[in-house]
Amino acid sequence: MSWLDRLKTGLSRSSTKLADNLAGLASGTAPLDEERLDAIEEALITADLGPAVAARIRDKLAGPRFARGIDEAGLKAAVSEDIADILAPYMKPLAVTAFPRPHVILVVGVNGVGKTTTIAKLARRLTEQDYSVMLAAGDTFRAAAIAQLQIWADRVGVPLVSGEQGADAAGLTYQALEKAQAAGTDVLIIDTAGRLQNKAGLMDELAKIRRVLQKRSPASPHDTLLVLDATTGQNALSQIEVFKDVARVTGLVITKLDGSARGGVIVAAAERFHLPIHAIGIGEGMDDLRPFDARDFARAITGEAS
Incomplete structure (x- = not known):
C-alpha cells in the first residue's frame, strides 16, 4: 500500500x-x-x-x-x-540545525502514547539521513522504559546513555550531553517521564533537565517534542494544554494513526495551539513515522477520492 x-x-x-x-x-x-x-x-x-x-x-x-x-x-x-x-x-519537518553539535531533542508526553517507539523511529530516520544519533533514557522512574529504550537503541544501532531506576533524570541528561559533545554526535534525543499524576513534580523535573542542559549548551533543548496518541481524541488537547507550559513544547508528533484513531483532533490542535506538526506515525514498524503532509492528511480524513 x-x-x-x-x-x-x-x-x-x-x-x-x-x-x-x-x-x-x-x-x-x-x-x-x-x-x-x-x-x-x-x-x-x-x-x-x-x-x-x-x-x-x-x-x-x-x-x-x-x-x-x-x-x-x-x-x-x-x-x-x-x-x-x-x-x-x-507542516514543518524536523530539521537538525544546532551548531555546535549536538542538536538536542527533548521528548515529552504521558506514559503510553508511544514515546519510546517514536524516539526509535526518529533515530532511525535521522541515521538514514547520515546524522549520528545518541539516545538518553531520561525516564528513570520506570525500569521498563529504560529496558525498552535499550532494545530499540540496539535495533537502530545507536548508543544509549542510561542509569539505574530511580536515578536523577537531570544528572543523567547532563552526562548524556557531555558524552554526545565529546563524541561529536549530531543529535541527542532524550526520553522523559510522563506521569501527570503529580503535575508539580513533573514540572520541577522537566525544568531541572532544561537547566542542566543549558549549563553546557545554552540554546538547548533545540526542540521539545510532545508525543500524542491519536486514539485519545479530545483528551490530546488537555495534554497539550499541560505540556506546552510545563515543558515549553515546540512541536508535535502524532502516533497511533491506526483504524481506531480520532484524527480530527489534529486539526483542532493546530487551530487552537498553533504548534508545528513534525511527523505522524501509523504503525509499529521502524519506517512508520513520516513527515506530516497537510494535503495528504486532509484527503485521508475526508475520504476524498484520489
Whole structure:
C-alpha cells in the first residue's frame, strides 16, 4: 500500500464517521441553506475537528462559491481543501540545525502514547539521513522504559546513555550531553517521564533537565517534542494544554494513526495551539513515522477520492 492508502486506512474511523454524517447534506442543484450548513458544522464537530474549525469551514461553505449548490463529492473536496489550508502553516519537518553539535531533542508526553517507539523511529530516520544519533533514557522512574529504550537503541544501532531506576533524570541528561559533545554526535534525543499524576513534580523535573542542559549548551533543548496518541481524541488537547507550559513544547508528533484513531483532533490542535506538526506515525514498524503532509492528511480524513 502507498503511504496515502495506509493513512486513509489509519484514519478510517474518522473519515467514515465524517462521510456518514455528511451524506445527503449536499445536492448538486440546491444551495446550502442554513439548516444544511448547521448539519455540516455538527458533522465536523462530531468528527473531533472542534467547534472553531467547524465554524470556520461552515463560513467558507456559506460563501458565494457554492450559491448554486454542491454535490457530495464536491462537498468532500471543499472540506478537504479547507482542512489542508488550516493545517498547511503547521507542516514543518524536523530539521537538525544546532551548531555546535549536538542538536538536542527533548521528548515529552504521558506514559503510553508511544514515546519510546517514536524516539526509535526518529533515530532511525535521522541515521538514514547520515546524522549520528545518541539516545538518553531520561525516564528513570520506570525500569521498563529504560529496558525498552535499550532494545530499540540496539535495533537502530545507536548508543544509549542510561542509569539505574530511580536515578536523577537531570544528572543523567547532563552526562548524556557531555558524552554526545565529546563524541561529536549530531543529535541527542532524550526520553522523559510522563506521569501527570503529580503535575508539580513533573514540572520541577522537566525544568531541572532544561537547566542542566543549558549549563553546557545554552540554546538547548533545540526542540521539545510532545508525543500524542491519536486514539485519545479530545483528551490530546488537555495534554497539550499541560505540556506546552510545563515543558515549553515546540512541536508535535502524532502516533497511533491506526483504524481506531480520532484524527480530527489534529486539526483542532493546530487551530487552537498553533504548534508545528513534525511527523505522524501509523504503525509499529521502524519506517512508520513520516513527515506530516497537510494535503495528504486532509484527503485521508475526508475520504476524498484520489
